[in-house]
Amino acid sequence: MTSYWTPHQYIGSIILITLHKEFKTLLGPSGHSGSTFIFVSLFSLILFNxxxxxxxxxxxxxxxxxxxxxETISNIIRPGTLAVRLAANIISEHLLLTLLGNTGP
Known part of the structure; x- marks a missing residue:
């Protein structure tokens, strides 16, 4: 019995082999055998979902x-984060002026 690959199966196998190689490279020699299969499966599940x-x-x-x-938490936290950013900008401006002011003769 002869089996023929459809283009989708061929492209899918190329993608799976590429993912396997990438995860094998990331895990290095210390990776457990079969761990790339778990990561490729998890990656595919998240991708298709x-x-x-x-x-x-x-x-x-x-x-x-x-x-x-x-949305509620974001609205509560926003004034605090803006205050921290404003304080950091003010401090950095004064620090920059101090550093540049001390470089004179």
């Missing part, structure tokens, strides 16, 4: 609650 467009209906209330909480 990112292409799914809809959130399941059962998860919608949770997603909305997380979005509201994230």
């Amino acid at each position: 990112n292409f799914i467009e809809d959130t399941p209906q059962a998860a919608m209330p949770l997603k909305l609650k997380i979005d509201e909480t994230e």
Whole structure:
């Protein structure tokens, strides 16, 4: 029985082999045997799940609650982060003026 590869299978195998080589390079000689298989599988799972467009209906209330909480926390933290950035800019300007002022004769 002869089996024929479709172009999709061929491209898929090239991608999997490339991912295997990349993870093997990253793990180095200390990597356990089979660990690249786990990382390639996890990478593929995350990649293909990112292409799914809809959130399941059962998860919608949770997603909305997380979005509201994230927005609330962001609004609470924003004035503090802006204050830190402003203070850092003021200090750096004074530091720069001090350093440049001491380079004279």
